[in-house]
Amino acid sequence: MKKLIFLICLIFYQLTIYSQVNKRLSVEEVINSAEKVVSLYLRCNEFRIFSEKIEELLHLESLYLRDCSISQIPSDITRLSKLKLLNLEGNTFTSIPSECKRLHQLSVLNVRGNKLEKLPDFLAKIPNLREIDLSGNPDLDFSSASKVLIQIKNLDFLYLSNNKLKTIPDSLINLDKLEELHLKNNPNMDLKQVFDLLSEIKTLKILALSDNKLVTIPENLNSLKNLQGLMLDNNPTIVIPKLVSVIASCPSIKVVLLRDSNLKFFPNDLKGFSSLKILELSNNSFSEKEKERIQNQLPNTKVIF
CATH class of the missing domain: 3.80.10.10 (Ribonuclease Inhibitor)
Known part of the structure; x- marks a missing residue:
């Protein structure tokens, strides 16, 4: 029932789990009030400054690094011990950054529209992980990836x-x-196979x-x-x-x-x-x-x- 209520709300209000404050701050303003920042949506040209100041954002819970053609993230991101949402959509990652394995509070991971080829085993060891977006990664080996996904206990x-799927792994x-x-947007799926499995x-x-x-x-x-x-x-x-x-x-x-x-x-x-x-x-x-x-x-x- 809770999910149905959420879907109804989504239709009427287009709600998101992690909403953002409408006021736009510069990175400098963010750094100056770092202890108050819980959600951060970076423009691509702000990425370098963020990389240098990441250790000052210790209360950050949501981080968006979208559409910047990056293939790695700062190693210091592991210091964001309260991070719950990491959005890396639209970049050039071929695998999920190893730094993520130390983000123990992470519950939402979005790697939509990257160039993923495999999923790392460490995802199963992130205890609070419950939502993963792998859309738009058609080169991902889903047979192998599914073996990782089923180990994520709270998914x-x-x-x-948008992954050119024909079937989904048993x-x-x-x-x-x-x-x-x-x-x-997987128009070649065998729907009977899909529904047989989903049942x-x-x-x-x-x-x-x-x-x-x-x-x-x-x-x-x-x-x-x-x-x-x-x-x-x-x-x-x-x-x-x-x-x-x-x-x-x-x-x-x-x-x-x-x-x-x-x-x-x-x-x-x-x-x-x-x-x-x-x-x-x-x-x-x-x-x-x-x-x-x-x-x-x-x-x-x-x-x-």
């Missing part, structure tokens, strides 16, 4: 989007705390399959007994009558996202969607008349256009 959020069934899985992960609550050129959703979706949220954005080829039928067999699903899918009409019979609490249909092509009809057929569902 509950996993992002594998060993992932051992992720017995996984609650949210993102598989966006063994009893804790899974949110599944993202956006940007996958979907036509249908396999009927074995109903094997995911605890699934509450399904993200299907930007799938303009999806057959809605079939989707309605499949959702009807999945009473646990309460939120469906179908944004940006060039939809113009829905089938006459929408009873299969009647158990939904939220149906997100933003950025489609429904007429005002069709919107009214859809809402009237789903009086107990919050339909967002």
